[in-house]
Amino acid sequence: MKVSIIGAGYVGLVTGVCMAEKGHKVICMDVDQQKVNKISRAIPPIYERGLEELLKRNINVNLFATTDLYEAVMESEISLVTVGTPFKGNEINLIYIKEVSHQIGKILKNKPEYHLIVVKSTVVPGTTDEIVRPIIEEASCKKAGIDFGVGMNPEFLREGEAVEDFMFPDRIVLGADDTKSYEILEKLYKPFKGVDIIKTNNKTAEMIKYTSNTLLATMISFSNEIANLCTALGNVDVVEVMRGVHLDKRLSPILSNGNRLVPDFTKYIEAGCGFGGSCFPKDVKALIAHGKKVGNPMRLLEAVIEINERQPYQVFCILKKEFKSLKGVRVAILGLAFKPGTDDMRESPAIPIIKELLMEGAEINAYDPVAMNEAARILNSNNKIRYCYDIHQALENVKAVVLLTRWEEFRKIPDLLSKLDPQPILIDGRRMIEKKNVAEYRGIGISE
Numbered sequence: 001m002k003v004s005i006i007g008a009g010y011v012g013l014v015t016g017v018c019m020a021e022k023g024h025k026v027i028c029m030d031v032d033q034q035k036v037n038k039i040s041r042a043i044p045p046i047y048e049r050g051l052e053e054l055l056k057r058n059i060n061v062n063l064f065a066t067t068d069l070y071e072a073v074m075e076s077e078i079s080l081v082t083v084g085t086p087f088k089g090n091e092i093n094l095i096y097i098k099e100v101s102h103q104i105g106k107i108l109k110n111k112p113e114y115h116l117i118v119v120k121s122t123v124v125p126g127t128t129d130e131i132v133r134p135i136i137e138e139a140s141c142k143k144a145g146i147d148f149g150v151g152m153n154p155e156f157l158r159e160g161e162a163v164e165d166f167m168f169p170d171r172i173v174l175g176a177d178d179t180k181s182y183e184i185l186e187k188l189y190k191p192f193k194g195v196d197i198i199k200t201n202n203k204t205a206e207m208i209k210y211t212s213n214t215l216l217a218t219m220i221s222f223s224n225e226i227a228n229l230c231t232a233l234g235n236v237d238v239v240e241v242m243r244g245v246h247l248d249k250r251l252s253p254i255l256s257n258g259n260r261l262v263p264d265f266t267k268y269i270e271a272g273c274g275f276g277g278s279c280f281p282k283d284v285k286a287l288i289a290h291g292k293k294v295g296n297p298m299r300l301l302e303a304v305i306e307i308n309e310r311q312p313y314q315v316f317c318i319l320k321k322e323f324k325s326l327k328g329v330r331v332a333i334l335g336l337a338f339k340p341g342t343d344d345m346r347e348s349p350a351i352p353i354i355k356e357l358l359m360e361g362a363e364i365n366a367y368d369p370v371a372m373n374e375a376a377r378i379l380n381s382n383n384k385i386r387y388c389y390d391i392h393q394a395l396e397n398v399k400a401v402v403l404l405t406r407w408e409e410f411r412k413i414p415d416l417l418s419k420l421d422p423q424p425i426l427i428d429g430r431r432m433i434e435k436k437n438v439a440e441y442r443g444i445g446i447s448e
């Protein structure tokens with residue numbers, strides 16, 4: 001099939017590359033000329049495991065990049081819209097969605113063939129039917145369901161595992177409201193065999209995405225609330241508490257051979273320094289705002305955000321307890337991105353923690369296996385942060401080590417710390433290190 005992807009960011013580029021790998025002819029369109037140049041030269045503008053290999057294999061074969069929307073729409077039978085939908089002020093900002101809808105509509109005026117426009121960006125329920133469709137109808141002077149189709153196909157990939165998730169999806173949700181649109185969507189996903197498919201209307205497709213993300217975010221904030229109570233109680237370690245909870249057979253069923261099935265879901269029921277990234281914070285906020293707008297306040301989700309925004313400060317509080325003043329105290333920050341496997345710094349808990357430390361006069365050694373450039377761009381700290389080329393350099397002359405991202409590489413921290421004299425304290429913001437292996441261990445959800 002000939003497919004165009006409008007917006008070649010995290011989702012758009014991964015979608016484009018994977019669809020090309022599956023045999024479709026794909027045009028990735030973006031307004032960012034630099035991004036398009038990079039993609040055309042097989043240089044991924046973002047870090048994602050496996051992305052470069054697939055990009056190299058498909059570029060200028062099955063995959064093309066352009067800034068020309070007209071060409072992208074005219075040369076394809078389906079357009080997947082993957083532009084950003086940030087949260088701005090007090091609601092979701094649909095400016096990019098509206099802009100693209102209007103531009104596609106104008107192009108469709110000159111296109112005699114049926115074209116399907118599919119919203120893949122995360123948008124609040126009702127957006128595809130009540131905003132995208134009328135904008136395209138007005139700009140094209142054509143009728144949805146007759147001259148063109150409008151569908152909704154939410155994306156569930158996780159950053160850090162994006163290529164794997166896209167190539168082997170756990171579900172495919174197809175929103176549409178006419179037979180022809182469903183047929184085109186089914187053809188698009190035909191190469192993905194053996195996957196559960198939900199065919200539904202656009203609004204339900206939009207709601208499925210929000211419900212999935214807000215459920216996971218709720219589990220994280222719930223775990224962090226429990227963790228903070230454990231700290232306050234004393235002599236209770238949240239890691240042991242959660243281990244006990246995870247063994248509930250409804251969470252980790254016992255198989256007939258006696259082994260446990262440990263679902264990925266349990267990873268969201270663990271204590272930490274909060275969730276970040278480009279999705280959870282903005283999606284929870286967008287649904288809260290949308291609930292308010294339709295007269296249905298979302299009290300639980302309001303608490304989820306409140307707990308999450310406070311959580312990075314738990315790390316900071318531990319440091320403040322250890323050092324009367326942080327002025328001149330050198331601290332290693334290990335992990336800058338919001339999660340392992342990505343260089344995405346958006347809403348990373350590392351940002352408020354580093355900012356707070358700098359304000360208190362601490363000196364910072366920062367290290368992340370892939371997010372260093374992105375961190376330097378976002379933190380813009382006037383050389384106040386020393387960006388280290390490896391974990392060894394990051395540990396030089398520090399009094400405290402703060403672990404913020406669950407990179408596997410950080411499992412060797414106890415070993416590295418044991419070679420230092422004196423040993424700095426470790427503040428484990430992700431509770432990934434065994435406390436018995438570190439001389440001076442502190443962490444979320446445990447009081448020393």
Ligand code: NAD
Nearest residue numbers: 007008009010011030031032082083084085121122155159
């Ligand atoms: P992103 O910011 O990485 O990419 C958006 C891209 O759209 C940018 O490259 C931007 O230049 C481009 N763009 C903006 N206006 C445009 C226009 N008029 N025409 C063409 N391109 C334009 O965003 P993202 O992380 O890929 O997210 C995109 C959407 O997918 C969001 O709604 C997000 O919530 C959703 N989503 C993201 C993830 C994720 O893990 N990042 C996962 C699932 C869903």
